[in-house]
Amino acid sequence: MTRKAVFLDRDGVINVDHGYVYRKEDFEFVDGIFDVCRYFQEQGYLLIVVTNQSGIARGMYTEAQFQELTEWMVARFAEQDVTITRVYHCPHHPDFGPEEARNCECRKPEPGMINTGLDAYGLSAEHCIMIGDKRGDMEAASAAGIGTKILVTSGQALPPEDLRSADSVWESIQGANQTLYT
Structure with a gap:
């Protein structure tokens, strides 16, 4: 049996990106995220979050x-009968923090978090999906050999080269209904 996962960026995909969100009072789930994740879970995908957190x-x-x-x-996902298998995060930034952490392998567009998830869960990269809202998400997925890269624009005006970095472009997670359920 092929083991597969959907890798999800957090800010801009799971929650509205208000910038450096770290308090639940500021965390606003994107409309439709629970339905989309439930759909993928029902299709046999693990759900793994990979998020840069340079605010740390x-x-x-x-x-x-x-x-x-x-x-x-x-816990909010669990209340919606959706299991988040794992959350990986990169607390680093190339301009901040200890010198030895500035050139890490985990900060997207590097594939470190995705590769860790692939290895930890014995996943087949070509059967996995990455859903992100930035070109760096798509570049990390490509570097890790992820089979399908979905860019969610979430109202952003992205340049053509960013749009070309994905296999599919969705206006929003909520808009996935037309893609997934038809």
């Missing part, structure tokens, strides 16, 4: 605050 390196919030929000988010 910038000193805007702590690792503990990120973990608290993550636990709260995963």
